[in-house]
Amino acid sequence: MGYFFKTYKSMRHFGILILLVFAFSSCNQKENFPKKDFNGNRIYYNVQDFTNNPNFLRIKSNYQTVDTSCIFQKIKALKDIQDGKLVFYTESRKEFELIKSILKKYNVETKSFVGGCLRPGRFDPFCYRNEMQEEIYRRFGDVFIDSILEVSRKTYINIHPKEAYFEDGLDLREKYLSR
Structure with missing residues (x-):
């Protein structure tokens, strides 16, 4: 030796x-996390464990969630914000490219997403997006995004006047087209 x-x-x-x-x-x-709390309630640490329970649709109470995915999403969002990265998430819209080009001038990246209504248990799949949205509102104000969406919608309709643009059952061309 x-x-x-x-x-x-x-x-x-x-x-x-x-x-x-x-x-x-x-x-x-694997780290051994407790399966039950002091009251005997089941603890779920992620969506997969929760939905793998064959009775998860019938679970009404007597369980706790520790959303580890959300915790890590928040940490990543805060690190990205600290590094100067901001991301705005919006539903896929006709004027997505216009929104993207406007926000790029403010050093805000734009991503499209499809939001879902299903949230098994008490898990939040949008923690990263929510942190980013809060930071954008904090930096630029409450009406910043609404104003950009309005401007991009109006611009899109003026560029494509023959294309129907319905929102809430109304054709917005009547409102926005320059006469």
């Missing part, structure tokens, strides 16, 4: 090897 440690270089390689062994051996270990 003394032969192996004769040079500094071989000691350094041995140290790196030991660190790698410890790192990879700990990767497969």
Whole structure:
């Protein structure tokens, strides 16, 4: 064994090897979170565990959620905000490219998303988006996004006057087209 440690270089390689062994051996270990709280209520840590319960549609109470996904989404959002990255999420709209080009001038990235109504348990799948939206409103004010959406809608309708644009059952061309 003394032969192996004769040079500094071989000691350094041995140290790196030991660190790698410890790192990879700990990767497969799962952290044991408690399955029940002090009152005996089941604790769910993610949506998959909750929905894998065959009775999840009938669960009304007597359970707790620790939304670890949301926690990590918030951490990522706060880090991105600290790094100067802002992302605005909007539903896919006809004027999406106009919204994107306007927000780009303010260094705000724009992404399209399809929002869902289904939220199993008390899990929130939109934590990252919500944090970003709050930061955009904090920096630019409450009417900033509404104004951009209104301007982009009007611009889109004026560029495409023959294309019907319905919102809430009304054709907005009557409102926005320059006469």
